[in-house]
Amino acid sequence: MATILLGSLRLAGIPDHVKPYFESKNDSLQEMSPTWLLDRVHEWDGRPLKDFARHIVELLLRRANRLSLRKARFDASTGSIKIPTRIFFRDDLVFKDSNEGGGSVSLRLAPLVHILSGIDLLVRDENEQWQITDRGAEALA
Numbered sequence: 001m002a003t004i005l006l007g008s009l010r011l012a013g014i015p016d017h018v019k020p021y022f023e024s025k026n027d028s029l030q031e032m033s034p035t036w037l038l039d040r041v042h043e044w045d046g047r048p049l050k051d052f053a054r055h056i057v058e059l060l061l062r063r064a065n066r067l068s069l070r071k072a073r074f075d076a077s078t079g080s081i082k083i084p085t086r087i088f089f090r091d092d093l094v095f096k097d098s099n100e101g102g103g104s105v106s107l108r109l110a111p112l113v114h115i116l117s118g119i120d121l122l123v124r125d126e127n128e129q130w131q132i133t134d135r136g137a138e139a140l141a
Contacts, residue, residue, distance in 0.1 A: 001049070001053050001056070003039060004032075004056075005037075005041060006039075007034060007037070007042055008034050008035075008037040008038040009038065010042070011023075011034040014105075017101060017118075018118055018119050020118070021114065021115045021118035021119065022034060022115075023035060030057075030062075031059065031063060031129070032063075038057075040052075040056075040085060061087065061094055062066065064085070064087055065087065068083050068084055068085035068087075069083060071083070071084050072084070086098050086099075116136070117130075120133055120135050121133055121135055121136035121139055122135075122136055134138055
């Protein structure tokens with residue numbers, strides 16, 4: 001919770017030329033975007049943090065369910081519908097039927113490089129190779 005709350009509160013301090021790497025104008029109303037989350041922080045101000053955390057968890061679970069239902073496919077060979085999910089909802093209960101496989105979440109290099117170049121930590125040289133900027137070297141030190 002601390003990470004997402006701090007991220008939303010830091011939005012105001014991000015330079016205008018960097019903001020599009022974190023949130024486009026169209027994304028600002030989308031669930032879990034930094035602006036959306038900051039609006040929820042203000043909306044929930046004065047209420048218990050555990051209630052806010054519960055609200056966010058419920059929202060994430062509903063979102064995961066929507067995404068998996070969107071990916072559902074009919075398997076003509078078996079006559080069944082395949083829903084790619086490990087999380088299930090029954091009455092007021094949420095449960096999983098298996099663990100995630102493959103270890104840690106993989107790093108998606110292209111989006112990371114795009115963000116790092118937008119905040120002047122990486123730059124392409126004349127050979128189209130990525131190079132660390134002086135600012136990037138300072139950040140690594």
